[in-house]
Amino acid sequence: MQVDNIGSVCRTHARRAASAVLLTLAMLVSCLALAPPAMAATVLARISPSTVSTFKLNTVHTPDVTGDTSTDIWERYQTGIQRAEAGGAVTKVSALSVAESAQHIGRPLLCHATRLNTRYIPDGFCWDEGDDRSSNYNNTGTDPGGWVPQGLTASHDSDNADGTINGRHVYLASWYRGKNGSQNEFARVSFVKNTGSSTAYGHVLLVEPTLDGSFTAVTRTHTDGMVWYGNRLFVANGGELQVYDMRHIWRMGSSSERVGVANGVSSARWHAWAMPMIGRYWTGDRQNPRGCQAATGSWVCLGSLSLDRTGKDVLVSGEYRSPAAGAGGRVIRWPLNSSTALPESGSGAGIATSTAEEGYTTPVWAMQGVATDGTYYYMSGQCPPGWNGDVPPDHEDAFSCIHRARKEEAPHVFTMAPRMTQNLSYSRFSGRLWGLNEKINTAEGDRVVFSIDVAP
Template structure:
């Protein structure tokens, strides 16, 4: 998702000035009641049956997230390899991708490339902070060609043990009737949360659900997708993960990208994070070029690791419990420690000289409790996207999408914001 701009001054676009009078404002409950994650049983049953049929063919093998990370298909570096502008008071740390993933671009007119968006980790998946005793990180990428977006998507599963970084890429797929599958299309991976065995993937007005218990190693690595001739393949990926269910915030028949941030009841899910303080909630944020994006809390049923159905069933339509509007411009990600929100977005005037090429502008991380005006916590890497809160260590994680095909400019970072 590209970073947007503020107002035009002298031919250049600049960020808005900070306003001490504009708070993160809570919306009236009567408005919040209309925000829903809708679903129906037939969607889940159909996908469940199609997945079972694929697995019955013997053409895919179930594997664990740790095995994908430890395959060392790719090796990153266990440090922040590019300038970040993160305030050293917050003890910045993190890691980098290999050169191929650091420099990939969706502007190749023939083959296209990958751009990162969503972020989650084992600190979301389990209250202890690890899965199978290891710290794992997941990043979501969309694939585009010639400047386009949303052709299909992958998830990187990373192990970072502070001395080495290894990872593998998993294609997100949708099972089809007859015992096969296809690449999930029209998907931006706006945000992700790993919750128990589930992987929630935000996609505009849609919340897709995948499951780590159906993480497949395919039979061969080729450009085909699906089951054919007694084997399986996943568009040059060694692994694939099928969608098990989905929710939508508007009409079921509408396309996943049909939503207007900041208005209406069809909420845009532009980012995701998890809050385990009190009752578990999924926190979504809306990207809006100006101020006024909404932050929404959705209740989670820990017993089934899904949004809490309003009718008490295991799978059903869920209603938002609280919502807010933010004065932060171009909010790309939002996370919370249970008390305050951390929001990645445009830097206010005075924090960042906006260069002629907006791609060179650094982001800012703002913070505020509900009812308070946000203040800049620190500058952050260019085009910072999703944020994720690690409660076990009081660290805030993020990643950025900045495209630089010559030198790279992507990091996965964390800062210590514990009291």
């Protein structure tokens, strides 16, 4: 069932069609959602405007992470992209063509336990077995490395009037590749076409263009969050916001371990496609964007991303705090310019420093994702003690919870969710909240991409 196409009437019919037993169970579970707030003593608290005004996305005539100040990084990337495309080693393709390539065949519907409240009509899909079971946690020195999903966005975030690409629902997931304990070796994006009865997708390596018309792999990137906005694709990397352009997806000329163009032939580490970065923003230290994991003061950590289109377009970022650090992750709202599809700047220029417009601190522990429907904020993180039985909330086998709160109100658990749920994304077309999880289970898999109905 492709639930993005279901309106309120269909949702009502689906609920009425449930059996008496399921309805009884759903009522019992939903009562849990009315339990006392997850963190009753605190609220989704507003950050003072004077503090918010110190939160910046900095760019323009700034050095890149190598310290090169010879030219503006956006101009340099643009020149590199133009030279690569003019040289004929790469061919531009569409996002939909990558999804429809069926390079990988996933599994429709939810193939693992999720603990999602049946009241909200859970749906979704799964990866193929290789992507479901991949791991990066082997430190033996012989680990071949593996991919782990993090960010999520979809065509419902794009500018298309119906939230689809030529009538197809397309979903994007970001992954980092880890090896021997390193969590940021390479980065990729999956382009998925899900019809409800079939799931197919292809992987695209993220690369950095060079002035000689070639490119290198993007490294030291955790792909913490992702948003598709207009023609842009924003990818969060801690204290860095990377920018890509959906009009520049490249088909490679060959398949090998090499990354770049050699003798007129392109390759992207066994990926059939690559996507070049077009620019960068930083919230703090450009030389060490991952150092914001313990960010304080004006240095904001972009631990997750989502898009709010319920009013003026806004990029919503969330900060992850480790369980040992407790609650207090910040939810920051960054204004967007719809005409440039970039963060808004006070000067009105297309590429310039942008200042946050609003911020909150959350009482949710280990917040991994945050999205809003314009009324409520939905935050994925740890469940309160006791919700996983005897399993501690921070244990890797504990299920996550999605907490819901209005601004300056205490959050309540809206529903339990898959283990290690990461980014969230709200579809204004269907009234559904989407998410994905990263749990590693090399034997059986434990990953899903899910959605639930949060419409009134």
